[in-house]
Every structure is written in C-alpha cells, then in structure tokens.
Amino acid sequence: MLTTIIYRSHICDNVPVKTLEEMVDAANNKNGYADVTGILLFNGTHFFQLLEGPEESVLTIYRHICEDVRHYNVVELLRDYAPARRFGKAGMELFDLREHDSNQVLQTVLDKGTSKYQLTYDDRALQFFRTFVEAREKENYFEIPEADSWDFVADDSAVAPVTTPSGHCSFAFQPIIDPLAQEVVSLEALLRTPDGDSPQAWFAGLAAEDVYDADLKSKSVAFAMAAALDLGKQSLSVNLLPMTLVKIPGAVAFLVEEIHKNGLVPDQIIVEFTEQEIISRLEEFTGAIRQLKAAGIRVAIDHFGAGFAGLSLLARFQPERIKINRELIEDVHKSGPRQAIILGIIKSCTSLEISVCAVGVEKPEEWMWLESAGISLFQGHLFARPAFAGIPAVAWPEKRSGF
Ligand SMILES: Cc1cc2nc3c(=O)[nH]c(=O)nc-3n(C[C@H](O)[C@H](O)[C@H](O)COP(=O)(O)O)c2cc1C
Secondary structure, three states, rough: EEEEEEEEEEEEEEEEEEHHHHHHHHHHHHHOOOOOOOEEEEOOOEEEEEEEEEEEHHHHHHHHHHHHEEEEEEEEEEEEEOOOOOOOOOOEEEEEEEHHOOOHHHHHHHHOEEEEEEOOOOOHHHHHHHHHHHHOHHHHOOOOOOOOHHHEOOOOOOEEEOOOOOOOEEEEEEEEEEEEOEEEEEEEEEEEEEOOOOOOHHHOOOOOHHHHHHHHHHHHHHHHHHHHOOOOOEEEEEEHHHHHHHHHHHHHHHHHHHHHHHEEEEHHHHEEEEHHHHHHHHHHHHHHHHHHHOOOOOEEEEEEEEOHHHHHHHHOOOOOOEOOHHHOOOOOHHHHHHHHHHHHHHHHHHHHEEEEEEEEEOOOHHHHHHHHHOOOOOOOOOOOOOOOOOOOOOEEEEEEEOO
C-alpha cells in the first residue's frame, strides 16, 4: 500500500548548507532503489519532507532519517495512505524556499507534484505544504534542547514507609511537582494491596457488590497514612470510582468525616476521577460532584484524553485540574498529532482556569516539550516513582553547565 510520511525538523548548526546537495544525491539513489519518492523543502532553519512509497520502505528510510545527527526535533506531522503519489517524479529533490519568490513559492512547489495532485488543494498533505511554506504554525515549533542538557538530581525529601492502619489495602505515594519552581504541588495516594500489588489486583479480590463500598472505605486508609506521613498543609490527591459517589448514600459526608478525623482539611484534598468511567451516568455523577465541591473538596479528571468524552466533558462540569493521559504524553516531542491535541487541551483549560498536569512523564524530551507548551505540573518516573507507604525523593532538573 502506498504510504505517505511528512515530518519537519531543525537543521543542526554545524551542518553547512552546501553539504545538503550531496546528502540529497545519496538519498535520491537510495530512495530510487526502494521505490520511494518525495521532496525535501528547506527554509534555512527547518526541513519539511514528504516521503511516499511502499509502507515498509518508507518506514525504514524514515527510521534512518530520525536517527540522523544532521538535524534534530524531528516531528512527524502526517502518516497516511494515498491512492497515488503526490511527488512521484524524483526519489528525492531538494527545494530551497529562499531561492524563490515568496508569492509564488507554494505554486512552484506544487507544480513539482505529479499531475493528479497538482490542483487538489484540499488534500491534507498539500495543506501541510502550504502551512510550512507560509510558516503558519511556527509559534508551535518548540525547539527543545538535547535530553542530556539537564541533570535530574534527587533531593533528600524522602519519608520512610509508615505502617498501614488496616489489613485490607495500602497506598503508594507519588508527588505531582512543578519542576522549574522546584515545588511539590500535591501527593497522589495510589491504591495498592497490602503487599504493594496493583489496584487491579486489589479490585479483583472483591465481590462485585462490595466494590463501591470498599473503594470509599479505602480512602480512610489513604487519609490515615497521609496523616502518619505528616503531610502538613500539602494537598493530597485520591482516586475514586465515579459510581462510588452515586451508589453509596452519604459518600461525601463519609469522606469529609474521615478527612477531619485524620487532622486534614477538605481544601487540601483533590478527588480524581477517571474520564472513561464518568460518562456512563453523567447526570447522577454531576450531582455528586456538586456535593463534593460544596464540601470544599477539589475535583480532577484523570486519564484525560483516553476516553470518549474528552474536551466535551469540560462543558458539563469544570474540574479544578485535568491530568493528561500517558498515551498522549509518550514521545509527544516527536508526534505532530499528539502535540496538536495537547495544545488544544491546554488552550481550553487556560480559558477555563483549569490546571493541567502531565502524567507518566518518563523522558526529559517529553517534559521539555510539555513545559515549552505551557504545562507546569508533572507526575512521572522521570521525577519520582511511587513509594509504597512512604514518600519518594524528587529528582529535580538542573541545567548542565555548557548548555
Ligand atoms: C533532512 C534529511 C532528509 C533525508 N532524506 C533522506 C531520504 O529521503 N532518503 C534517504 O535514504 N536518506 C535520507 N537522509 C539521510 C538518512 O538520514 C541517512 O543518512 C541515509 O539513509 C544513510 O543511512 P545509512 O548510512 O544508515 O545507510 C536524510 C537526512 C536528512 C538530515
């Protein structure tokens, strides 16, 4: 099947532009051999390349290109299938935008296309050309430095594990941080079995009719452990199944009582709900949210972007915080679609004064891209892994000298 890949990247400072012709000659040969065709645009700082051909050949060549040290910040913009080649005349052709009249440059590029596509302006791939040539999305090109430009230095804030007050369940704690302000913003209590096994393992050990009651009661363990860990005024996030609020009468009153019993205050508690579970009984759930808010407890939506409702959920009720799912965070620095979705989420949440937290951050490049995009709250192994019954040290980013 005929596959198309379009990406953009930034040329490295140490690459003389005159060596590009040579590179393109070699690429032209290799592409011709693999039945891959395409065009490479260059504007003095950025490349924009379209590759098309048999899927496996295109993917192999693209893999090599991504590893090439002559450019960086390679962001894939489109990966799609097409009935015919758009630029089928050459294995690879370099087109330097600076050598052409800016009013005609787009048409000149498109004239290099293969006949069927020459005038098809509504083709997505050609719209990407237009956007690049006209530098329309340039404000969203976040040029992030190399991964090793930061050291992640662990502090001495770890707190040793406390004993779990009940035999039924336990919790691990993971910080949510603002890395540049060097501030722990919240701690999330993550449900575990008494042996430290996953929440899935804990729920699997319950009879179906006990799930919601057990879910609610487990929060008293979380609050008691937080008190034993001497949380002070630190805010604490706990997870709740949305249906727990709907099905268990007096659930909110129970939570408030347990919060006070453990020397905490409702204002420091954030209850997180998973997006996918919220949707099935939205009406009843919205009522329960009102009760939580009236009690002074804040609300967050977890795994945002993973389910079906997405942004439309923000029109139904407005949480204090949303947490963007790992699925969207993973390799965001390389993915145009993920970048576009996250920028959309940030824009909506900024308008609504909802804070945005990126979850599951593992790579320095993911953090750097997200930070450049305007996110300041992070949770993930890059900074701190969850600590069973205790609080982990936080590894704060420190710029390496020379960067
Ligand atoms: C902006 C840019 C575009 C490139 N385009 C191609 C291309 O279309 N085809 C290709 O074979 N190599 C291309 N290369 C070069 C590859 O990255 C790589 O150097 C080449 O495939 C040789 O790989 P090899 O030495 O592992 O065989 C490009 C490099 C850059 C920086």
